[in-house]
Amino acid sequence: MELPFAESWKIKMIEPIHKSTRQERECWMKEAHYNVFQLRSEQVYIDLITDSGTGAMSDRQWAGMMIGDESYAGASSFFKLKEMITLLTGFDYVIPTHQGRAAENVLFSYLVHAGDVVPGNSHFDTTKGHIEGRKAIALDCTIDEAKQTQLEIPFKGNVDLAKLERALQTHADRVPFIIVTITNNTAGGQPVSMQNLRGVRDLANKYHKPVLFDSARFAENAYFIKIREKGYADKSIKEITREMFDLADGMTMSAKKDGIVNMGGFIATRRKDWYDGAKGFCVQFEGYLTYGGMSGRDMNALAIGLDENTAFENLDTRIRQVAYLAAKLDEYGIPYQRPAGGHAIFVDAPRVLTCVPREEFPAQTLTIELYLEAGIRACEIGYLLADRDPVTRENRFNGLDLLRLAIPRRVYTDNHMNVIAVALKNVFDRREKITRGVHIAWEAPLMRHFTVELERL
Structure with a gap:
């Protein structure tokens, strides 16, 4: 007889909850x-x-918090975090922030201006708010099937490539970047396929536009690629993650989701011009470049959380x-x-x-x-x-x-x-x-x- 499924962890601390009338x-x-x-x-x-920020941290994460480096500049905790982010994404430039909307605020302060059009797949609330708050337009290019809730298809969070190309043709120089949310929260936590990400990248190259991933749940997206997309069953989550980010120029991250921490976020990119343009806003809004809005102990916990949550068993x-x-x-x-x-x-x-x-x-x-x-x-x-x-x-x-x-x-x-x-x-x-x-x-x-x-x- 096949053994039933059981959690890949055991409980060692509890918090009481209470009923009401x-x-x-x-x-x-x-x-x-x-x-x-x-x-x-x-x-x-x-x-x-x-x-977001409501997950239970592991014993490794709590242990990591005890040895956080709280130096104002050049903290070792930052470099531990940066090393893990670069391992998973290939991005060399990292700016920590206190959470995802702060990462958007810092990066969009540099990239988004009045009159811009930012196409993507169902921008989430803070993303849309940071775009529209700058008098720009968040243009939804999600596939139409996402609105049919009873339709079962494996990658309902995909970008409609025809819609995206029309947007790039119509708005041309008004498009500062394309944003892809992985997974697509507003459409119901639905994943985006690797094939679709490649299609977005091809269009971005054709029209000379950069691609940004809203990456709060990137590990869950990689999980669905592994179990639903042909050719990925034998690849590890970390391998799939790296392949995903090879198709992007940068990312914003609310680490409170797939990083399994209570507070934290970051920007990561391969583009030095984005890093140079955004880092001044980090200092203005968040803090110095090697802590942003995060403490050393939180950066330690996040580095470990990113490692744990890109393991298949945990996901x-x-x-x-x-x-x-x-x-x-x-x-x-x-x-x-x-x-x-x-x-x-x-x-x-x-x-x-x-x-x-x-x-x-x-x-x-x-x-x-x-x-x-x-x-x-x-x-x-x-x-x-x-x-x-x-x-x-x-x-x-x-x-x-x-x-x-x-x-x-x-x-x-x-x-x-x-x-x-x-x-x-x-x-x-x-x-x-x-x-x-x-x-x-x-x-x-x-x-x-x-x-x-x-x-x-």
């Missing part, structure tokens, strides 16, 4: 203006708001747990972005709350209902996150409206996945009774979903 949760949610970002952590039973354990939750939702008939992605399950909210009009934000309404049901905090990736069109100021309803169940790395067990699935089933079973959603009482002009205040209708 429905009455308590209704009060807390109202006080939070129906925005789960405004809830206190102790008001949450299972926290799926993000997989396999993590992504199998996401697939386990997907299988439970299949049992209950709950629609989500198929196939299951690398870091989360993305429930198709308009297919669940069919009576809630889009103007009342179905995914946000489903987020609220799941919290009220069981104290589970998820996150809307949809019409609220999309912000308003910068020209018309109308809400953007042209994308997907998803409830994201982001699974922290090495934190929860399959028993927690069972609770999540049953709680969502309970909401699903009473979906026809949920006929009204929410409306906006106050919002920020950019990245509004973090701070928006809502009212129930």
